[in-house]
Amino acid sequence: MKAYWQLTLAQLRIFARNPQVLFFTLLFPIILMLALGSFLGNSGGTSIYMAVVDHDGSTASKQLLSTLSENDAIQLDKSSDVNEALDELKNNEYQVVMEIPEGYGDQLQSHTDESKAFDLPVYYNETDASASQLGLTVVESAVDQVSKNIENYSPVVAVQPEGVRALDLGYIDFLVPGIVAMMIMNNNMNGVAGQISAWRERGILRRMQGTRLKASTFIAAQITARVILNGLQALLVLMVASLLFQVQVNGSWLALLTFVVLGTLAFMAIGFIIAGLAKNPESAGPIAAFASFPMLFLGGVFFSINTMPEYLQPIVHILPISHLSTALRETMNVGTPFFDLWTHWLTLAAWLVGAFIIASRTFKWE
Incomplete structure (x- = not known):
């Protein structure tokens, strides 16, 4: 010893x-x-990997997806199962997952100035903070454009962000x-x-x-x-x-x-x-x-x-x-x-x- x-x-x-x-x-x-x-x-990459689960399948939801896909910073994937997409989000394969619920298109068609904005669930991975925040910004810009396309503009769709990992990284x-x-x-x-x-x-x-x-x-x-x-x-x-x-x-x-x-x-x-x-x-x-x-x-x-x-x-x-x-x-x-x-x-x-x-x-x- x-x-x-x-x-x-x-x-x-x-x-x-x-x-x-x-x-x-x-x-x-x-x-x-x-x-x-x-x-x-605290900078991060410029490519945003995003999954979209479209439960509505309406013309309005397809127009929203088209608006998102026009952004060169987003790599857009379509998914049929929100739980599977969230699992991939937790494994860092995506920074953002957006879910379009049923009734999205009908809500846009029947919207009036007194109507409440349609809540659009968007999940983001805070482990990759910079990319996730950039993804949320792009999504909010796209849904805001939807509202602006409606006559007598008022918020039609509202993003409801939800952090999967509550970290500031x-x-x-x-x-x-x-x-x-x-x-x-x-x-x-x-x-x-x-x-x-x-x-x-x-x-x-x-x-x-x-x-x-x-x-x-x-x-x-x-x-x-x-x-x-x-x-x-x-x-x-x-x-x-x-x-x-x-x-x-x-x-x-x-x-x-x-x-x-x-x-x-x-x-x-x-x-x-x-x-x-x-x-x-x-x-x-x-x-x-x-x-x-x-x-x-x-x-x-x-x-x-x-x-x-x-x-x-x-x-x-x-x-x-x-x-x-x-x-x-x-x-x-x-x-x-x-x-x-x-x-x-x-x-x-x-x-x-x-x-x-x-x-x-x-x-x-x-």
Whole structure:
């Protein structure tokens, strides 16, 4: 146990005494977050994915759909089941769902100045706040045009918006969990691969093997030091995001910490595999970069994985970083309970076990 704590403290001192390590592990993610958050802030995409459930099927409802489809910012889909459309809304496939009830056309034909405006249910996904608000604006403009087309204009149709997830989120809320996931990947997969390869080339691992030090103690100390480092860095990123951008953690801090630890272990295991395959530190870096670079764009760090092309979806849903970023985002933004995210922590655990089995076979002291 004494050797374990000494190795853990030694690893933390190595981090603290290397200015480059401190910069890239602590300051770089914060600088990246500040840059993207300042430029993009709460902005979102310009394409609105919208589903319409037309129960009326009248000429008036078709004219409303035609008005909506003329807007280039809207990707309009027709659905026959409102519950199915709402399920897809909750899964972030749509930002807005509009329901046209029966009697819509008759109400417009019989409307008088004394008539009450027809309520048109419109559901929006507040997890994607900017796109949803833009969608509501477009819908309100379209139904207002319907009213203006009636002689002696008075409100004929009134939008009744209903939030499916009562959250006030912007792009920065989407970005911060992705930054934390990127940090965990870089610190552990790239960091472990480079450090272990360098220690092997300098003979440090060989000298450790010649002592009574057990491999399990060495690995446990590495894990502990990196879990502490990642936990402190995640806390620092969240503090800066909270102070400057008012980003909040809506879910359980314990669940958030659990995913940080799971992500750390999974990417450490992958880093040990790369260190075992690399012949020297010079080759470890490019191998780690070759593995990590695609994950930055396919793992939901900066962009939603739902917007990825269909042919990439099977690959995206296998990557560990996509599950880590999604789990962190669901925990922070939506407050989803830990056990409801079982697919994500189970996938990360599978990567952890599988990668450590492979790492145990590829790891070399010399």
